[in-house]
Amino acid sequence: MSFLLDWRQGGEIVSRTRALGNVGGQLSETVFRPEEGIVAQGVNINTGLPNTVALTAESYYRQFYNRNHEENNVYDASFLKLRQFALGYSFKLNEGVLGLTNGAALTLSFTGNNLFAITENPHFDPEQLAVQGNGFVSGVEDLSYATTRSFGLKVGIDF
Numbered sequence: 582m583s584f585l586l587d588w589r590q591g592g593e594i595v596s597r598t599r600a601l602g603n604v605g606g607q608l609s610e611t612v613f614r615p616e617e618g619i620v621a622q623g624v625n626i627n628t629g630l631p632n633t634v635a636l637t638a639e640s641y642y643r644q645f646y647n648r649n650h651e652e653n654n655v656y657d658a659s660f661l662k663l664r665q666f667a668l669g670y671s672f673k674l675n676e677g678v679l680g681l682t683n684g685a686a687l688t689l690s691f692t693g694n695n696l697f698a699i700t701e702n703p704h705f706d707p708e709q710l711a712v713q714g715n716g717f718v719s720g721v722e723d724l725s726y727a728t729t730r731s732f733g734l735k736v737g738i739d740f
Contacts, residue, residue, distance in 0.1 A: 582667065582668050582669070583665075583666075583667045584663060584665060584666045584667070585663075585664040585665040585666075586661065586662065586663060586664065587660075587661070587662045587664045588659075588660070588661045588662075589658065589659055589660050589707075589708075590659045591657075591658070591659060592657070592658035592659070592720070593655050593656065593657065593658055593720065594655070594656055594658040594702075594707050594720050594721065594722055595651050595654055595655050595656075595720065595721045595722065596654050596655075596656060596702055596704065596705055596722050597648060597654065597711070597721065597722060597723040597724065598704060598705050598722060598723070598724050598725065599646070599654050599702060599704050599705065600646050600647070600648045600651070600653075600654045601648070601724070602704065603642055603645075603646035604642060604643050604646050604647060604648075606638075606639065606642060608704060610646075611638070611642045611646075613638070614638035615638065617635060618635030618636050618637050618638065618641070619635060619636055619637075619638055619641040620632060620633060620634065620635045620636075621636065621641060621644075621645075656700075656701045656702045656707070657701045658707045658720070659700070659701070659707075660698055660699060660700040660707050660708070661698070661699045661700075662695065662697070662698040662699075663695075663696045663697050663698075664694065664695060665692065665693070665694050666692065666693045666696055667690055667691070667692045667693075668690065668691050669688060669689060669690030669691070669735070670688070670689055670690075671686045671687070671688045671739075672686060672687045672688075672689075673685075673686050674686060674687055684740075685738065685739060685740040686738070686739045686740075687736070687737070687738055687739075688735070688736070688737040688738070688739060689734070689735070689736055690734070690735040690737075691732070691733070691734055691735075692732070692733040692734075692735065693730070693731070693732050693733075694729075694730065694731045694732075695728050695729060695730045695731070696730060698728075705722050705725060705727075706722075706725065706727065706728045707722070708728070709722045709725035709726075709728075710722070710725070711723035711725070
């Protein structure tokens with residue numbers, strides 16, 4: 582058995598995927614949609630008293646997660662990933678099995694890559710970068726594809 586863990590600590594990342602998903606009401610953060618609306622925290626600019634005006638859930642989420650308010654879509658870029666895991670076993674074969682000599686072995690191994698990640702934001706990979714023009718922009722994730730998870734099986738005969 583072998584495994585490879587990858588840990589990164591610190592930094593911040595802006596998730597534009599999360600911003601757009603929440604503005605459109607497509608992510609779990611926007612499932613709370615009371616009919617009476619949502620009263621945002623803050624104060625009334627005219628009276629200085631706590632806000633009591635309710636917005637429709639759609640209006641509230643569109644304003645709160647708007648891409649112009651990127652501070653609402655900033656996350657800690659720290660993560661822990663299981664990059665690779667392998668588990669194998671070797672079976673000793675009796676002499677004459679498959680016409681092999683004594684000491685021959687059949688080895689079976691299962692491997693997996695990018696099996697899981699622990700991160701503050703469940704909707705994207707904190708290692709993804711935005712592409713703007715001819716370059717990459719670190720610290721910004723902008724509608725990136727998911728990281729590929731792969732599995733493999735290895736069969737080997739040692740003789």
